[in-house]
Amino acid sequence: MSAIRSDRPRSDKISVDGLEKFTPPERLGDINQAAANAVEGEIREFVRRDVAYLRRQRDEPENDTVSDNLNSLIRRVSSASMEEIDRVILELQGVRDMLRNEGDRVGREITDYAGLSHAAMTAMKVIGDSLKQWKHRSNPSVERGHRSAN
16 A cells, blocks of 8 residues: 655644644644545545446446447436426426416306396396386476477
8 A cells, every 4th residue: 555645845734714733743644644545445446346347348248238328328318308398298287277277267257247247238228217217207298398309
């Protein structure tokens, strides 16, 4: 096992939260050695995984591996787009349902308005006819005067 050596000059100071603390030189050596061991361990693990992957690829038939890798790549690339398309479809279905409900509501409002308008017109005719009859009964000469003026 070899240690990684830094080209930087070695310092006996360690800065923590803006305050510098002096560390004995033997302590700095331990810290550097621990860091070097950690990096070497990670490199070894990376190489082991890579070699294991290459061995698995070599053991599998060539055509199956290529097609599997291609299918996997296509699935990964298209998955984000497909999820976005599914989200947009759900959103559009929600908008469609809302528009249907609002269309039904507006249709009911128009039907109610037409019924109310018809009732108001009928009531106005009844009131007009009643006023004519009331006026005629209370003063028959007014009615005759109107006719002669026309």
